[in-house]
Amino acid sequence: MNHVRIPIGYWAIRPLPGDPYVQGQLKHLNNAINWAGSVGLKVWIDLHGAPGSQNGFDNSGKRDSIEWQQGDNVKHTVETIRDLARIYAQSQYNNVVTAIELLNERKHSPQVRTEVKSHTKIQLRQSFRTEP
Numbered sequence: 001m002n003h004v005r006i007p008i009g010y011w012a013i014r015p016l017p018g019d020p021y022v023q024g025q026l027k028h029l030n031n032a033i034n035w036a037g038s039v040g041l042k043v044w045i046d047l048h049g050a051p052g053s054q055n056g057f058d059n060s061g062k063r064d065s066i067e068w069q070q071g072d073n074v075k076h077t078v079e080t081i082r083d084l085a086r087i088y089a090q091s092q093y094n095n096v097v098t099a100i101e102l103l104n105e106r107k108h109s110p111q112v113r114t115e116v117k118s119h120t121k122i123q124l125r126q127s128f129r130t131e132p
Helices: 025-038 073-088 110-129
Strands: 003-009 042-049 097-101
Touching (some): 025 042, 042 073
Parallel strands (some): 003 042, 042 097
């Protein structure tokens, strides 16, 4: 074993008003990253929960409904991914954080999958191109 996959919800990075989630996860994530690095392990950060739930499972942070493709939820997810990339692209994490999974277990139709994938790529490209 050389990697540890650590799930995290959007609310740890960009909580929304009214979210019921306890805050403070980044401190624990950073501790886990430091611990992994100290013993030679690499970390794969997994965005496990998106606003509105990407799959309707409890492990997405919201059970029984899938509302990820509604409103600004996809945009908020892209912003969360961008923030994760900015944080964990810093030199202190270079030798430990090797990947960020964009979104765990999305559930939707093939047509929506294509549209979301295209939208997400465009949003990510635009957000990184506008940085100084």
